């Protein structure tokens with residue numbers, strides 16, 4: 203009996219026909235539909251529409267003679283091929299994406315007049331692109347890095363782009379430093395190494411010289427930088443934004459995305475192995491989750507700070523290296539986002555989507571965060587060379603649902619056939635159209651928030667941006683002991699790759715010692731450096747000193763083991779009934795069982811029936827799973843015991859702290875492997891063993907096992 207894919211749930215409101223807000227939602231689908239090309243049943247033709255008779259042979263002077271220049275069919279084909287590539291994104295080049303929808307929980311009119319946040323019946327289409335930052339388009343998914351979390355809302359008042367990350371702060375405070383930071387973290391210029399990671403001299407040289415990066419580097423050295431799945435990441439708008447209501451009252455806000463799937467990571471050893479064993483691990487996980495109906499879902503929320511409270515914090519709201527602890531300002535939920543449709547064409551949708559933090563709608567506005575201000579310019583500018591001109595808003599994935607008439611004309615790749623004679627405003631020739639719309643409570647023109655500014659023109663960093671260590675300390679001290687150990691190991695690994703001792707010592711003495719002396723001492727020991735006795739600056743510390751929301755351990759998720767992947771190891775002689783039982787129990791919880799055998803050939807169960815399998819143990823190694831189950835069958839268990847591949851599979855899963863369930867007949871197998879039962883290593887065949895296994899899977903990893911598992915060779 204093969205493992206079955208979980209059933210897809212009900213069709214989404216976007217795709218459905220019974221939604222309250224069909225006009226808006228289906229508008230985006232229709233706008234994409236107009237450009238979708240389906241070749242089934244169609245003749246092969248040239249770009250000019252001529253039917254092609256022979257697509258196998260170029261035109262030659264005789265069967266063995268030279269090719270002829272007049273072969274317009276071959277020339278057209280090869281010319282197009284020669285220009286297939288466009289420049290990849292300067293940062294965030296590696297990514298994947300999906301369609302979905304956003305639905306507000308209610309009317310948030312007291313906070314903002316943005317139309318998509320007024321009505322719980324309104325469905326707003328979205329497209330999300332997740333990415334790594336450092337590596338090129340073909341780099342691995344599981345490298346230690348920040349993840350981009352960019353959402354385009356196709357609202358009926360225009361596109362709103364929330365271009366965030368999976369970490370709530372950033373490395374630098376001022377946009378003018380961004381090219382320096384990116385040049386430091388990117389592969390080094392002489393040999394273009396490393397591909398997809400920050401463990402190298404130029405990165406650590408820069409961050410050890412720039413203490414404002416200390417807080418974000420902490421996040422990058424934490425488990426947040428090696429997510430288990432893109433579905434299991436929080437998202438953050440990072441900067442302080444403004445929401446403005448119909449009365450013109452503004453509030454400062456920080457945007458948050460909270461995943462229903464919980465916040466989970468892989469272990470560092472796993473991340474490194476996955477980078478080779480499944481380079482596409484994250485994009486495959488997202489794709490498969492959507493294909494099998496495990497639609498990932500996030501709650502959008504905001505931390506709201508009334509304007510009058512702007513200066514009530516011990517940090518500056520405009521400083522993007524700071525977060526607002528949730529103990530000080532809780533997150534107010536606004537609505538939910540569901541991703542339920544994979545793209546039809548990666549290039550057309552994921553590669554050509556163009557985000558810009560400057561794409562906002564009435565009811566949303568910027569703050570004066572100097573990093574955000576620089577971003578408002580950069581994104582549109584970069585699309586001009588990446589997408590070949592200023593008309594990238596006409597590419598189907600970028601087209602708003604709202605109409606977009608203007609007096610802009612021409613330029614490279616213009617698609618619109620603008621009618622009329624007056625490409626200027628005001629005009630009388632075309633009846634004065636298109637015309638301005640005065641601002642109004644609803645459907646008005648965009649009006650910038652009228653903040654009063656009375657200042658000198660200067661190049662200066664505000665003194666309120668000066669505390670670089672208090673929140674880095676807050677982050678470290680909010681971690682569980684397990685997470686703290688992972689951070690120590692991450693710093694030790696990365697700095698261990700740095701060739702220059704002076705850089706390693708500077709990071710330990712001038713950065714880590716100011717954050718936490720125990721952290722600095724542990725990293726120093728691992729690097730063979732003397733432990734610093736004191737920091738180099740006086741750190742005032744943050745209030746509160748700890749924040750629960752910062753530890754992933756406090757974000758288990760709300761969907762149990764739904765969508766988790768469990769390997770079931772079988773060979774000839776396995777008890778078919780035992781396999782059936784565990785498959786059914788997993789499917790009942792919407793988990794994804796995968797039957798693995800020594801080869802892809804069906805195995806012969808103990809009762810002689812053939813049992814189809816999904817993959818071989820070598821084809822899908824243990825790093826691709828959340829847990830392992832070994833069903834009953836004396837002969838099968840003996841064969842697993844003798845197989846090096848199976849033994850490695852189980853030991854590796856154990857080392858990576860994964861829940862493992864073994865039929866009670868498998869005690870000998872565990873003994874031979876030298877493994878002892880624990881909260882997540884269970885022997886048994888009944889409901890009790892299943893319950894324990896599912897509970898351990900819900901907890902993601904068996905953290906209590908970590909010290910014991912250290913002894914297992916990697």
Ligand code: HDE
Pocket residue numbers: 291292293294297331332333349350351352365366367372376377378380438439440441522555556557573574576577580581582584585
């Ligand atoms: Fe970006 N960033 N960024 N960034 N960023 C780009 O835009 C830039 C920053 C983020 O999936 C580029 O279209 C500057 C913070 C994401 O397509 C570029 C500064 C945050 C993505 C650019 C920042 C981000 C980008 C490269 C400092 C989190 C991928 C190609 C002033 C809030 C979007 C492109 C996608 C991409 C510039 C800092 C997030 C070069 C100048 C802070 C998620 O325009």
